[in-house]
Amino acid sequence: MNRILVVDDDQELRTTLVEVLEQEDLQAVPAQSADDALHRLQQESFDLILLDLVMPGTDGMTAIPLIRRQAPRARIIVMTAYASVTNAVQSLQQGADDYIVKPFKIDGLMLTVRLNLQKARFCEETDAADLDKIFNGLANGLRRQTLQLLSRQGQMRFMDLVRALEIEDHTKVNFHLKALREAGFIDQSPDKLYQLTTNGQRAATCLSYICKSLQA
Amino acid sequence: MNRILVVDDDQELRTTLVEVLEQEDLQAVPAQSADDALHRLQQESFDLILLDLVMPGTDGMTAIPLIRRQAPRARIIVMTAYASVTNAVQSLQQGADDYIVKPFKIDGLMLTVRLNLQKARFCEETDAADLDKIFNGLANGLRRQTLQLLSRQGQMRFMDLVRALEIEDHTKVNFHLKALREAGFIDQSPDKLYQLTTNGQRAATCLSYICKSLQA
DNA sequence: AGTCCTTGTGAAGTTTTCTTCACAGGACGG
């Protein structure tokens, strides 16, 4: 069952939210302040956090990155009565995942909650196994170069790839291509051209992000 | 010099923006549509992209993830005359980095541009480590868990770490800690507490970024 | 002093990954 942390200083709203969520078969825990929430996060884990922005003590905006650090996986949904474009942008830049404006209809909130839980679930599924695959794919220099090449060129023939990589022994390249194929990063078009799969593109994107950030 | 791509279907605004940016010692290139922009991104690279949302052809919102894919490291700033909280949230969820409302004062725009370029630069500076080292550090599941743990907890004693990882044989953990230490990702405080180094934090950030990008 | 727990080291052994080599079928030009 999904666990939700409700952070709001307004006791009435807090308990209402908890009740509503529990009616929907979700496990909800109330927290009356950001510090209370952070404290609770140290002990238990949550899938989703409903966070009020305006609170006494540590305010919600400040709390977002702190929460994010304690619970990197959790979806953070900001709730606020003082909504503005600037404020919404800032919230998301701080690391929130969604933003809803008070007062809201219960239905609207539940939709948002469900949507975010679904995204979280999708993330979990892709998680452990895929991560290993990605890192295995990216663990080798030759494979990284291959992904980058294919990402840039789109499609390539085997020997062109070998020459672009400047490897004498083509079977060595073959070995790594096989590894990439088995990891689901590349496949071959009917005419034998190698190309990235969707997952491969994803991995290449990860890679290029890291690479670029490493170049001074 | 920083390179900026200005994507707007309004010719007048487009040229004005390019002029203003060039006056500020930035290299600006105009694009009249999302497709034009994507095409240009295939050939040249940009540090920052000013993107109008409402355009004929592929609209800006749709273009965001496509641009993001071509230029994972570029800062994307959305400009729109039809601003709303919902629209801003959606833009950022799609992968934009910032959002400004038309009409804007040139000063305000420049501030936003400068701020985003600075963030981009900061990102670049933060990673000076070696790619192989990062991937070696992240190649192993146990090491990834360790980095994440330390990133969340700050400092940990050896045996607490071992127990948190649920590994029976403490020497196994020791082996990987040594690897992480030699890779420069972790070190030990005088009282033997393990903690992330600056590079380790970078690696952990990379890791969590990758996790995140798997959700997208 | 004796007994645990913590925090290690180093070597031996195992597993995984990578490289190299030997070979082979198909395409294609001459």
Added chain:
DNA sequence: CCGTCCTGTGAAGAAAACTTCACAAGGACT
């Protein structure tokens, strides 16, 4: 038809990564 290049497979060996084991110094507690 012959040689050559493309595209591949599979096995054997080398190298790297990982695990396990044996052991030990230093605290802490009794």
